[in-house]
Amino acid sequence: FKGPIQKRKKTLLFYFNIMKCASPMVLLEFQCPTTQLCVEKCPEKFMTLVKAYANKKDFDYYKNFCKEGVTNTMVKILRLGLCPSMLMPSKPFTRRCFPALGQKGGVITVGNISRFDDGSGNMRDAKDLMDGVKNATVVIEARQVVMKIFEDYTHSWYWILIGLVIAMVTSLLFIILLRFLAGIMVWIMIVLVILVIGYGIFHCYMEFASLKGEAGSNVTLQDLGFQTDFSVYLQIRQTWLAFMIILAIVEVVIILLLIFLRKRLLIAVALIKEASRAIGHVMCSLFFPLFTFVLLAIVIAYWAVTAVYPFQVTVTVLLLKVDCSQKTQQPQDFTSSPMQTQCPDSQCLFAFYGGETVYHKYLIGLQFYNVFLFFWCANFVIGLGQMTLAGAFASYYWAFVKPDDMPAFPVFSSLGRSLRYHTGSLAFGSLILSIVQIIRVLLEYLDHKLKGAQNKFAKFLLCCLKCCFWCLEKFIKFLNRNAYIMVAIYGKNFCTSARDAFFLLMRNMIRVAILDKVTDFLLFLGKLLIVGLVGVFAFFFFSGRVKAFEDTAPNLHYYWVPIMTVVVGSYLIAHGFFSVYAMCVDTLFLCFCEDLERNDGSAARPYYMSSTLHEILLFFLQNWKRAKLILSFRFTGVLNINCEA
Template sequence: MGHKIVQDLSNSWPYIVGALVVAMLLCLIYIFLMRWFAGFMVWLSLFSVVGLLSYCCYASYMKYDELGRAGGDSDSASSSSNSNSGILNQVQQEVDHILHMKYTWLVFLLISAVLLGIVLVVMLFLRNRIRIAVALIKEASKAVASIMSTLVFPLFLWVMQLLVTGWFLLVLLYLASSTHPVYKAAMDNCTCHTLSGTYEAGDRCDPDTFSICLASCPTAVCHFYGSEKEKYVNYLHAYNAFGIFWLMFFISAIGEMILASTFATWYWTFNKSNVPFFTILISTARIFRAVLCCLRCFFWCLEKFIKFISKNAYIMCAIYGKNFCRSARDAFNLLMRNVVRVFVLDKVTDFLLLLGKLAITAGICALSFHVFTHELEYKDYVNIPSLNYSIVPVVIIGVGTFFIATVFFGVYSMAVDTLFLCFLEDCERNDGSAEKPYFMSKELMKILHKKNK
């Protein structure tokens, strides 16, 4: 089975790469469309989910009723399998057997109905919160469109993470080859006595000193048996694993702080046309200066650093340039003063962005499945390879697509979180007077019944 999977991957890798490129382009198109049609796309996603869950309820009920009338718990799809059949075939037969049970579809019906009810309740009772979330997504779209370099910025993080991964693999290979050879004696019914000990068949030996045994055992041979790793290698493997995780999260944290600083600069610039052209480079320099300040007091604030580490602390640090612990405290106090609004809006915006990621992933997976199973008609010059297990490249494409969508939508997520904290701070700091005007957009002021005098 492993050989067949490798063969499938070797035949289909160009299509996998092509599908991931298409996924990246779809993410970019989706983000650009959000710039002008954020409200429409969000509500379309919500109603699409309602329609999909409604169809799942209908289809599950019809299947449950059909199997109930036909006796769906019979042995029409026996789970017995030939002992010589492959693992995947056995799994397929078990799945077929489960899908021919009427109570399976009853469970699907209940799950779909519960999810549909939750979505409808959210849409009914949180309409105003959804409106604010849509407005925040629109603001994030404006910020991203105003600073287009933020869409290219994830590529820089990818390169850094690839370098760290390459270093990890290089160290891993060196540690894996950190072994010493093992030699064992082979002799026919004789024992060799030397100053360093007695050798019998199967004992470890040293080829440099084993020649003395040839006098008493002429057919004796000290041959290479294998390699044995050094005792300290396991500890170095653990250290190497800790290193890659620490560096990966460090790079991710640096990226989040740079994006937070960039979007905060956009928000707190009253006239958006005055946003600096090299905002992301200025933010990068600002963040590295903040990192140096953190490193100066790292040892005494390590405990607080671990306790209060969070995305919101990065945002406050990027806005005000204060030290990390104070930023964490300020972010915590600000969020606690608006705990209900924070919880609802945070979950709503996360849910709305998740819908976009799932829509792109599901679309690419569905298209890939139809391509690899030859359910679509092709021209003669399109040669789709015949695979043993067509599900393998589909799964790889799905995972890769979701990862790509997560990276691109991560920019949006960071923009929304940053602008939301700026929005809360704007509400507390300003009152709409000529001396303290609101920095929020007119749409947000309209939703919250606020205005600048």
């Protein structure tokens, strides 16, 4: 305030030295390392501090762009950095003062001159300002996008929560319907997935057709480049054409898979029915992923705090000097440094983390160690959840009289057994997986460090290693999952269980491909259906395409922000519910294979499987033996049928 009532209207931001923004580090830190001041209007003429100080009228004008507390002592002004070293003609842009750059006779000018005194006696070309202006503009645009996204979240967070609650209710309702109407729900799910994707193709085509003839709609994405206003992309025909092609490919792939797997779908549906019965007897298993989520949140929070802590010990600052060379120095040494007397206008500003301390040489290694421990703890928590669910569902399968022979609380009983007897197996399995994952992180680190290398063979070798370890990680995850199931069933150690699970799966490789993976595909379609339904609803609500929601929907800068948040959140919620189904199917499948090898269905060794799974067994064995006989006849020309067959 200027006086008791009159308010000073300082609505523009002025940079003391815009050329400081020319550093590439500005784009990483999103901060120009120069003093920034709020002013009423931008400077309109060239003026240096030294020349303005000699004239009282000019200095009074100059003080409008200085900090408060400016005195008539030149030494104090320089030492405290109260004023910029120079002013140049500027124009407001996005509420910032930028040099009024122009072009005169093919030469870049500021105002009407191409060279100027930078305040320290050096003559600079106007083109030197270009990089600083460009970087500052990028930082401003990025900050504006982030602020708009943040504002969108503040205006729509409760609607996003409502969308996620709808996704949770839809997933839970879908699971409950699967419990009682598994066969019907699977076919309804397949039809709805095809219809939802088909509607997406139709909507993209209508948008593509409606933009025909519109001005600027034929611009290509390559010519458009990156735009901070993402709604611009929706006004281009090529965007909707790309969406339509992607959805059409997904639709064709799903239809072809359903055609080729039409006979196997009946077997998978029966397996899902059995999984629904198991979940019906262990309903609390649907909410067990919440326990795993809480443990993972604790692990992530602890890792984040541990990762940031070493940086608090090794802070380094950069001493920026207007007329002196830049030099790094510890913050505690700045006040006693002789540099202050040698360069009075020096400032103590943040530069980077690190520094020549006792921790610096070990910092990278400590961070890799911290990441390794994070992988180990996270894999341990995930393995604990898998083993707990596997033990609960295995108790259902191996109960001869269901559910009378089951424990009273299957999930809690299985969790207690896992924590009491099998923590060593969980730790060892997660350790193997974590070693492979940290090797992948090291390979990515090397790839980043060697990005500028010109050796083609080294790049090829590194790419091959990354691919191999990616495949190895997927294999170990698959093996660990099945090993935990065997540990939950028999209580043996990890290595023995992993060996038994591997050879059991190898002996039943065809069943794995036909039963287990087809069931996983159907469960994936269920997740896709829930995400598609909630995503379509969120699109029509937040975009205002439906007149009934025009007054209810919030006013947003980017309506895709809440839509993408709801879609991603819906997928995570649906994945949490369906992961219980997937674990149930995998456990029942392994128990099914083990039951086939241990028992023969006689009175002495009866099957533990239910009548539904027994029907699957008969159907599968009849078709498999028929296929073996046909193959034997084709390769040998002789149809040999033994007594057992």
